[in-house]
Each structure stands twice: as C-alpha cells, then as structure tokens.
Amino acid sequence: MTIKEIQDSIVEEFSMFDDWMDRYVMLIEMGKECPIIDPQYRNDNYLINGCQSRVWLHAELKDGKIYFTADSDAVITKGIINLLIKVFSGQTPADILAADMSFLDEIGLKEHLSPTRSNGLLSMVKQMMLYAEIMNK
Amino acid sequence: MNHFDVNDIRKQFPVLDQLVYGKPLVYFDNAATTQKPLCVIERERDYYLHENCNIHRGVHYLSQMATEAYENARKTVAQFVNARQPQEIVFTRGTTESLNLLATSLGQLLVNQGDKVVVSAMEHHSNMVPWQQMIQAKKGELLVIRMDKKGVLDLNHYEELLKQKPKIVSITHISNTLGTVNPVKEMVAMAHKYDIPVIIDGAQSMAHQVIDVQDLDCDFYVFSGHKMYAPMGIGGLYGKMEWLEKMPPYQFGGEMVDTVSFEKTTFNKVPFKFEAGTPNVGAALGLETAVKFIQSFDRQEVEAYEDELLRYAIEGLSSVEGMRFIGEAPKRNGLVSFVIDGIHPYDLGTIIDKMGVAVRTGHHCAEPVMTFFGIPGTVRASFAMYNTKEEIDIFVKAVEKAANMLR
Numbered sequence: 003m004t005i006k007e008i009q010d011s012i013v014e015e016f017s018m019f020d021d022w023m024d025r026y027v028m029l030i031e032m033g034k035e036c037p038i039i040d041p042q043y044r045n046d047n048y049l050i051n052g053c054q055s056r057v058w059l060h061a062e063l064k065d066g067k068i069y070f071t072a073d074s075d076a077v078i079t080k081g082i083i084n085l086l087i088k089v090f091s092g093q094t095p096a097d098i099l100a101a102d103m104s105f106l107d108e109i110g111l112k113e114h115l116s117p118t119r120s121n122g123l124l125s126m127v128k129q130m131m132l133y134a135e136i137m138n139k
Numbered sequence: 140m141n142h143f144d145v146n147d148i149r150k151q152f153p154v155l156d157q158l159v160y161g162k163p164l165v166y167f168d169n170a171a172t173t174q175k176p177l178c179v180i181e182r183e184r185d186y187y188l189h190e191n192c193n194i195h196r197g198v199h200y201l202s203q204m205a206t207e208a209y210e211n212a213r214k215t216v217a218q219f220v221n222a223r224q225p226q227e228i229v230f231t232r233g234t235t236e237s238l239n240l241l242a243t244s245l246g247q248l249l250v251n252q253g254d255k256v257v258v259s260a261m262e263h264h265s266n267m268v269p270w271q272q273m274i275q276a277k278k279g280e281l282l283v284i285r286m287d288k289k290g291v292l293d294l295n296h297y298e299e300l301l302k303q304k305p306k307i308v309s310i311t312h313i314s315n316t317l318g319t320v321n322p323v324k325e326m327v328a329m330a331h332k333y334d335i336p337v338i339i340d341g342a343q344s345m346a347h348q349v350i351d352v353q354d355l356d357c358d359f360y361v362f363s364g365h366k367m368y369a370p371m372g373i374g375g376l377y378g379k380m381e382w383l384e385k386m387p388p389y390q391f392g393g394e395m396v397d398t399v400s401f402e403k404t405t406f407n408k409v410p411f412k413f414e415a416g417t418p419n420v421g422a423a424l425g426l427e428t429a430v431k432f433i434q435s436f437d438r439q440e441v442e443a444y445e446d447e448l449l450r451y452a453i454e455g456l457s458s459v460e461g462m463r464f465i466g467e468a469p470k471r472n473g474l475v476s477f478v479i480d481g482i483h484p485y486d487l488g489t490i491i492d493k494m495g496v497a498v499r500t501g502h503h504c505a506e507p508v509m510t511f512f513g514i515p516g517t518v519r520a521s522f523a524m525y526n527t528k529e530e531i532d533i534f535v536k537a538v539e540k541a542a543n544m545l546r
C-alpha cells in the first residue's frame with residue numbers, strides 16, 4: 003500500500019469512533035502491537051528528545067525501503083509512534099519525505115502536533131523524516 | 140471575617156466554571172499556579188484603567204498615587220508574613236528570581252572559593268540550580284540533606300552537614316513533589332547555632348499556612364504571588380534588614396541608585412537597592428488584594444478544610460489497585476503525588492485530562508527527587524481552598540477508569 007492508502011485506512015478506522023475514549027483505547031492497543039526496537043538500540047543514541055515519556059526509534063534500510071522499530075515507557079506514546087510506523091515502515095525514503103501529514107488532523111491527533119505538546123509527536127515525525135533524509139542519499 | 144463557604148468562594152473564581160472536552164473542569168494543578176479571584180483580577184484591571192503610572196519618579200498626581208499604592212502593597216505583604224518592617228520585603232518576579240537574587244547577592248557577600256552551601260534532597264530546581272551554579276563557579280561544594288523513602292528529611296544528616304561549616308542553608312518549606320512539610324523552624328534554629336543564615340522557599344506554603352517569619356526566625360523567606368491567588372509576574376523575598384543592608388545589589392539600573400556619575404554610583408536604600416528598573420506595579424497591587432482575600436477568612440478554618448480535602452483524596456486513591464504514593468511524610472500539605480504500578484504517569488495524565496481533570500504529570504522540576512524514587516515522574520494532584528470533595532470523587536473515578544484502560 004502507498005502511504006496515502008495507509009493513511010486513508012487509518013482515518014477510516016478512527017472515524018468509526020466519535021468518542022475520544024475509544025480512540026485512546028485504539029491508540030493503547032496500537033501501543034501494545036508496536037514493533038519493538040532491538041534491546042541493543044534501546045539507549046540514549048536512539049532516544050527522541052522532546053517527549054515527556056521516553057521514546058526510542060530505530061530505522062533500517064532494506065532493499066531501498068525503511069523499516070522502523072520503536073519503544074516507549076508510556077503506552078499512549080508507543081501507540082502514537084506505532085501509528086507513524088504503520089504509515090512509514092516499508093516505504094522508500096523519497097516517499098516518506100514527500101508524505102503529507104494532514105491525516106493526523108483528521109484522526110483528531112492534531113492537538114498533539116503542537117511543538118509544546120509534551121508527548122512530542124512532532125519530534126517523532128521529525129526524527130523519522132531525518133532518517134529518511136539520511137537514507138535517501 | 141467571612142465564613143468559609145466553598146460554594147461562595149467558587150463564585151469568585153469564574154475560570155473554574157467551564158467545560159473542557161465537554162466535562163466540568165476539575166482543576167487540581169494548584170501547586171503550579173492557583174486561579175485568581177475576581178477581586179484580584181479587578182484590582183489589576185483597575186490599576187490599568189485608572190492609576191497606571193511609573194512610580195517613585197514623578198512629581199505628578201498619578202505617579203504619587205501609584206507609588207503610595209505600591210508601597211502600601213509592600214506593607215500589606217510585610218504584615219502578612221509578620222516582617223518587622225515593610226522595607227524587609229523586596230518585590231521580585233517570584234520565587235525563582237528571589238532565589239537567583241540570593242544566590243548572587245548573598246553568595247557574593249558570604250561565599251568564598253571552596254565554600255559550601257546546603258540544600259535538601261527535595262528541592263525544586265529553582266532552589267538548587269542557582270546554588271549549584273554559584274558554588275561550581277567558586278569551586279565549592281553543594282551539600283544535600285538526605286531524605287528517607289517516605290520523603291522526610293534526615294535531621295541527623297543535616298546536623299552533620301552543618302558541622303562542615305556551610306555558608307548558607309536553603310530549604311523548602313513544603314515540597315512541591317512530595318507535599319512534605321519540613322520542620323523549618325527547628326532547622327533554622329539548628330543552623331543558627333552555627334551562625335549560618337537560612338533561606339526558606341515558601342512557594343508552596345504561602346497560600347496554605349500562616350507564615351510568621353519572626354517566629355520561624357528565618358533569615359530569608361521567598362515566594363511567588365501566582366501560587367497564592369495573585370497575578371503572575373510578582374512575588375517577593377523577605378529578608379532580615381541586617382542582611383539586606385549588607386548585601387550588594389543584584390541588578391543595576393534605574394530606581395536602585397542614589398547618585399550616579401560616570402566615575403561612581405551610590406545605591407538607593409533597602410529595599411529599592413534590590414528593585415532595579417520599573418517593577419510590576421499592577422501585579423503588586425493584585426498581590427496585595429490576594430493577601431487581603433486570604434486574610435478575609437479564618438485561616439484555621441481554611442487550613443482545616445484543605446487538610447480534609449487532602450485526607451479525603453488520599454483515602455479515595457488508596458483503593459485504586461497498584462497505588463503507590465510518592466511522599467508519605469506524617470506532615471503533608473496541599474498535594475498528593477503518586478504512581479500506579481505498570482502505568483506511566485504520562486498515560487494516566489493524558490486520559491484523565493480527557494475527563495476534565497487537570498493534574499500535573501512528570502518530574503515537577505525536581506528531577507533528583509524522581510531519580511531518588513527510581514521513577515520517571517508522578518501524577519500530582521494539588522488543591523486550593525476552592526476545591527471540593529465532589530471534585531475529588533470525580534478525580535478518583537477518573538484515575539480508576541484510566542488505570543483500567545491502561546492495564
């Protein structure tokens with residue numbers, strides 16, 4: 003699936019809920035399913051700054067595509083990073099760099115996008131983009 | 140004296156009466172900042188509507204009126220903490236600025252190369268980092284009073300540290316993460332046996348307890364207006380006159396000078412020596428009104444009510460599975476901090492926020508405290524006189540529900 007197709011399916015999934023509570027239940031579920039980072043990378047070098055909870059993110063290039071793994075000590079944060087992983091993992095660096103992130107508005111996560119927001123969704127997106135940039139060369 | 144009726148009081152705080160995410164707001168982040176009563180908001184507004192003027196420098200009517208009002212605010216605050224004279228109150232932006240002033244100015248007066256300063260293991264960063272930085276520049280040592288797992292300071296260890304002849308002791312009255320009420324009067328007396336001056340960080344105590352600086356016999360007492368129903372941007376520092384007179388100025392500029400030439404400047408007298416530049420007059424008047432607001436109640440009655448809220452919250456939370464209180468000192472005030480086994484405080488805070496409950500999660504600007512307890516942070520609920528038991532019921536239910544979602 004393309005990034006856009008995955009985003010659309012996530013938006014569709016989220017739109018089934020009108021209660022915030024169900025959305026969070028979903029994020030928590032996603033947190034539990036996050037592809038977990040290899041313990042050897044669960045260190046400060048892979049830590050994303052700007053989050054109240056700690057988030058580690060690792061990226062690997064295989065056959066021209068990036069595969070992400072991550073972990074966090076907070077499950078909602080882990081859900082959010084897994085959401086991003088679902089969108090970006092298995093895509094080419096160029097496609098990731100070209101991605102439109104407005105789907106986050108549509109699933110009601112926009113409030114988390116503000117740079118002052120302590121869960122640092124923005125920092126996570128930035129870090130993924132940074133990996134894509136490096137691996138694009 | 141107003142009889143204490145929480146429903147009447149809530150009417151004075153319009154901000155409390157609102158929905159967040161469609162739920163009634165439960166505001167339990169009072170240790171970060173309290174809400175402001177109408178009388179305080181109106182006082183500051185009035186100042187800008189009718190009285191705004193720069194002070195201490197105009198011969199004209201408005202300036203004289205504003206100067207008088209500002210100096211009256213100083214008197215009110217002085218009387219509130221039972222200072223010997225109004226000049227013992229220096230207005231600052233708040234606790235942080237007061238502590239930086241002291242670390243710089245008192246540091247310059249007392250601390251030489253290789254000297255020591257004592258703080259406690261439960262300090263807010265504001266009462267640690269200024270001392271740490273000052274002492275590092277002088278190649279001295281920061282001594283830290285130990286605490287136990289309940290969040291009680293070890294006074295034997297404190298005595299040991301005092302024997303090392305530190306130049307200054309700076310400790311918090313009430314911990315903003317643990318709620319511990321420290322025996323500051325006793326700790327002042329202990330330091331004075333060694334002729335060491337003591338600074339007390341009163342950021343968390345002024346709104347909740349009667350403060351009598353003469354009774355405590357502390358050398359300095361610092362506080363923030365915004366944590367005691369007053370506007371942001373104003374706070375202060377009480378200091379014994381003999382210290383304030385000896386201390387060098389902190390910042391230089393207008394207002395704090397006496398005579399100025401390019402060769403030499405002489406400084407104004409205390410407290411003006413420490414108030415360089417144009418002060419926040421409007422906020423100072425708001426602070427005065429906040430003090431009068433607090434004084435309009437029977438303080439004992441308010442204290443008993445707040446204690447009851449705390450007791451009720453602790454009791455309610457105790458029934459939540461996996462509850463672990465951080466800070467279990469016998470004497471606690473104003474707040475409760477906790478973690479729940481297997482649940483990150485951030486997750487809990489995020490979920491209960493959606494239920495309209497505003498609490499603080501994280502390290503509360505006291506990272507060493509979190510390190511001590513081996514946790515990433517806590518959930519902290521902190522109370523003010525306008526909070527109610529009904530709100531605590533909502534809060535406890537929200538915590539339970541969130542914990543079930545997250546487990």
Ligand SMILES: Cc1ncc(COP(=O)(O)O)c(C=O)c1O
Nearest residue numbers: 233234235263265315340342363
């Ligand atoms: C114990 C303590 N000290 C100092 C401060 C800093 O106060 P301010 O930010 O108003 O300067 C706080 C505020 O959280 C506090 O709780």
